[in-house]
Amino acid sequence: MQRHKRLWALAVSTSLLAISAAAYAALAGPTDARVMFQCSGPAGLKIEGTTTEIAVAEDSGSVSITVPLANLSTGIALRDRHMKEKYLEVQTYPTAMLIIARSGLKLPPSGERLEADVPGMVKIHGKAKTVTVHYDAKSEGGLYAAHGQFHINMNDFGISVPSYLGVTVKPEVDVSASFRVTGS
């Protein structure tokens, strides 16, 4: 019988963001944003989900990067539906968030690039967990091009491991994000 649970992907990811870089100061509107998660199934199966929606804000010494999950897409409509309805429960938990202490973020001097790790707090599916975000940022005259990534396990966030017709996704998920922001 059908254990209809879809492989989808866990979306989780979403969370994304990582990017610390973002951190930037009075950050103004991220552009050229792309958030992606990747997880895998048996025998080399790969699932990738993306969205271009992201919001970056700075408040009380923290930089928060928020990703709405409603438009997260893996390229297969039914898989997306399962991901959002059964696993991420987007109706209840519509966003994923990464919060990083502003003081922990390093910014590259003008025209240069830097790479670093920073601790952050990921909130997905109503649960929070500390992760290490690896990021790089490049200063391009008033603009910062940032890319960051981190790793999560969906079990840590109370997300059921997706399984569909005998194919079960592994709970480990790689999350990455890239965008440009302006900083003061």
Place this chain on the structure above:
Amino acid sequence: MRASRIGRRAVALAAGVVFVLLTSRASAYPWMIRHGYTGCTPCHTDPSGGAGALTEYGRAQSDLLLRMRYGSTSEEADRTAGLLWGIAPLPEQLRLGGDFREAYFSNKVEGVPVQQQFLTMRADVYGDIKVGRFRAAGSLGYVPQGDLTASLTSAPNDNLVSREHWLGVELDDEGAFLVRAGRLTVPFGLRMIEHNLWARTLTRTDLDATQQYGASLYFSREQIRGEVMGIVGNFQVRPDEFRERGYSIYVEYAPMTNMAVGVSSLFTRATRDIIYSVTDYRYANGPFVRYSPVGQLVLFAEADWVYQSLTWNGHRSGYAAFVQGDYEPTQGLHLMVTAEAMNRGASGEPSSLDGWLSAVWFFLPHMDLRLDGIYSSVGVPATSASPSTHTNATSWLAQFHVFL
């Protein structure tokens, strides 16, 4: 112009043979990479794809991603995706299927009357059973003409065939490593439904009747997968001196979910080659690639260098290559363009070229219609009486396919 007539007849014969042999599987669709499926599991029971039954997951994908949906694409897979349109539910461990393909074929070779006929291209049933980590699979079919190297019976026509039958053991829980032995599709290049592409016929690695007996290891780890096979000969061919022995391997690397690149290598030796009737050392090597730059478009390419050392008959160094583009403007409808080049390497043989325009419509669950138009310019080697030349042919093939 006797030589010219001979050349035309040879081309007509070759074209006729090609299409008499033209058969295909329901499931050799490497363009599924457009959906992020770089590998053949978890949809196929054969981890290298193309041959054998679909898994339950694969049947669902055929309903969700293959056929025209005529509406919402986010609905659950229809129960008709199952065996016999869902009227024969099976336990998870038993995967059964069947393929039936009928066609009408028209072939016009310049200077030769048009050849037209109906063809039964495939009438096979097959199955795969998995008990714990142990696997057993096989196929049985009826072929009115051709496919003699897969025949279980030995009549000139109307034979029973078994294209695959093997026993195997999965070495891990997720089926990423499979050791198997029996009659297997030779692991080489892209497993395309168009088994009569020159890259498949020249290397003798199609899904039709060129399977070999031997043992293989399939492996898949992260972004790399492949299969290596030790070939001990085709035991459905007699006597033993016709049997080829050697190895074949492909390895494919998928750096992204929309791209995969690979290489293949093959070597065999036969005391008497089944075509040339002399001792033959046969080598084939080449790269292949699949790439989906956007969801609606997938590009494939393969190029193989083929070298044959024919005892007392010299050496042949040839090649076969193709490029194919598959455009799916709406789910279930595929428009394809294929270009091929080939040279068997005979003395004085000019290269052959052809082009395909194809359309496939997966119009209902388990059913599709296909139309191919093929223009070929086949190189004819020089003879003592005439220089090398090309003979042109135009072919049309209309197919109706149903899989169980």
